Amino acid sequence: MIKIEANFAYRYQAGGGSLAFGHPTYVQRQADTDLYDALDDGEYCYVLNARQMGKSSLRVQAKHRLQNENIACISIDLQGIEKNITQERWYYSIAYELIKKIDEIIDFDLKSWWNKHDNLSYTQRLIKLIESQLLVRISKRIVIFIDEIDKIISLDFIKDDFLSFIRFCYNQRTEKTDYKRLTFVLLGAATPLELIQDTFRMPFNIGRLIELQPFKLEEALKLAEGLEGKVSDPRAVLTEIWSWTGGQPFLTQKLCQLVLDSKSTIQEGHEKNSVESLVRSRVIKNWKDQDELRHLETISSRLLQSKSSVKILELYKQILKQGQVAAEDSPEQMELRISGLVVKQNGNLKVCNHIYQSIFNETWVRESLSNLRPYAEQLRAWLKSTSTRLDQSKLLYGQKYRDADTWKEGRNLTIEDYDFLYASRRFDERAREYLSNVSNYEAVIEVVLSWTGGQEEISDTIFRLLKSSRPPREGFEAEWVDNLVRSQLIDNWEAQEAAKPLREICDRLKNNQECDRFRLLESYQQILQPDGVAEDGSREQQELLKLRLVVNEQGLLKVSNRIYKEVFNRDWVRRTFTDSLVSSTVKDKVGIFEVLQEWLPQLEEKTKSPYSIVIEEILLWTKPNPLLIKALCKLICESHILAKNEVEQIGQVVQTHLIDNWEVEEAAKPLRDIRDRLLENHEHDSFWLLIVYQQILRQEEVAEDCSQEKEELLRLKLVENINGKLSIANRTYQLVFNQSWVDELLARSSRPYAQELIAWLDSKRKDRSKLLVGEKLQEATAWADDNKHLLKKQEKHFLLYNVIENF
16 A cells, blocks of 8 residues: 655635635636626626635635736625624724725724714715725725625615615716726625615626636646645545535535545545545534534525525425426525525536535425425325315314414415415315304314315315204214214215215216226226225226326325215125116116126126126126026136136136036026027927027028017027117027027927928028928928918918929
8 A cells, every 4th residue: 555645734725714815725717717807897796606605715816916906905894894783883884994994095084074974874975985085095996895795684774775875886987987996896695686676776787797606627626736645646536526516615625624634545446435435424424513614504594594495495306306497597596596505507507516415305305394384294295186286185274274374474485385375274264164153163174074085075065064054062073074974975875965976976987988987987996995006097097086086195096085985885886887887788687787796796806807897798698698697607706717818718618617518517507498498488489489590690681470489589588689680699699509509400390391491491482492292292281281370471481382383
């Protein structure tokens, strides 16, 4: 390890105050050139910047250079003038500073002169002093530096008049040429708006603003000289220091001195970790205890003690979150800049350095706002509750509102603050009006909001009901509200007059125009879980939020309030879904609703999408046969259904347990019952039932004289009428009672001419190849004579046609 010996004679300016001319740690910046050039041209200047940015040191350097150019310089530090002082004594002190610092003015009795002109105002005496003494006795140019100009902010009896005096001196340049030799420089940690409100009297629009920026890296590298002998690579260490301070003069000098004072050295290659460790241990950690010169405390105090502190912190929070915001020179932005916490760069405001960002972080902002606002938590919740900010449960009422209303007086708050307080005031006034006959109205409001979750329309409904009710005894407010809510809203809500808002919610759900109502109900059913569900941005979730049936609480969707939970519960979802789906897919609903209601709880546990997918699929396979529906529901619940491909898996269950071997499978008994009622029908000839069924299966037109068979097939629920057209009732019937099954049964018909009749009907009565002749015709005629009651008009035509053709 290389042995390093430090130069202990070198000291950085880590103790505050201005640097003497020629001090080795003074860093030249663009402001040095700008200020000197402006003053050399006779311009009024002002340097308004944060504390410990080097304003006073800049003044010292400029004053020395100007004096070398034979320009008389007077420095007045307002920090040195007493605080508790009369107006006259303050102006007299300024006059004293002007006179005593000019070598050309000697043997001048200021006190006698001041009293002699007591007929003049204080500013007029200053003007008189300048015109009769300074400009007369000093023939060269004069520059008056007034440092710590921000000290006049609290002196209302001085502030405006004194700054107007400075402007007067500038305006006199057009009247009296001697005034062209006089120039003022104002330096301090204040914004122009803090110093004067009247722009016509303000000196800041006639002078030149000198921008005093943090050290650039190339400028700050000069300070590396003092680290030579202490660290292996001074420039590398200085670069790491600058990366933490962003060139803030005081912090940069302080860190350099901390490195110099450190017992350990920084070896080459360890600069980053060593400087970071030093910063975190000696500056950031427990910063309030280590902030000897109150540099950080000054920033914090300035922001937190401002009348606009809430707006300023909200703006700063935005900068922290976004990294930067566009500079607009608003009062809040100017206040942030003058605090030193942010800087303006390339038209944007950003945090000045990494040290500030580590100390004044989002946690500090949140805690500071909480300490500033007596309602910080409620405001934050209200702003997050909904885009329309209608959640009354987050508003203030009663004593809390009155405390907040008193607190806001004289403060400059954000628009969100004013909106929140206005909404709170309206809510408090309306609630007190409704509950004027209740002694403890705050307790009643609390119970009402516990039911409504802050839903305005429902809360107002309850308040109106309470207003017309007999007030409770003190201490029984909760029971009073609970009984009324249950008796006049929840119980029999579909008929209660006061429950109209609930019926409207129900209608908007069942008849929703934005989303598929079944998917909407299924999404809501998932949210009914005790822990809610994560918001995924789905269309259904967004619609439920829009309907205000659910709310987002820290990324989880939950039912908005207790009333909705009790009214629109799981049973309601099941009834509504089942009724809606059955109504939309099944014409004959008898028995179906009850079966689905019975099996829905188990289907909810078994499948991921019992509403929008599974039930719909069940009905497509089984409607409108309640027994078949029940059989399939039971099969699904007994099967291993995966969350993926539920439709495909249900189809496999149907194929395996209902269609394959349907004549023996236990679950397929409803299919065998249908078959038996069709083939053993006591009202109609099964042959013609099969013929008509076959025509419907083929989607052919059914003859008029078979209307009774059509009605029987409808009654058996084997087919259904959709918009005037008959079709097979479900997929299972289509696959089980298919064409092959029909052909097989017709082939076994007792009619001796069954196949010929079918072929003739299929050919639209044109096929002559299947005519009956000889014994076949005699057998057919004999059978027909014995079974005349079974013959259809078409069948009689067929037989007559055969007889005629044989002749």
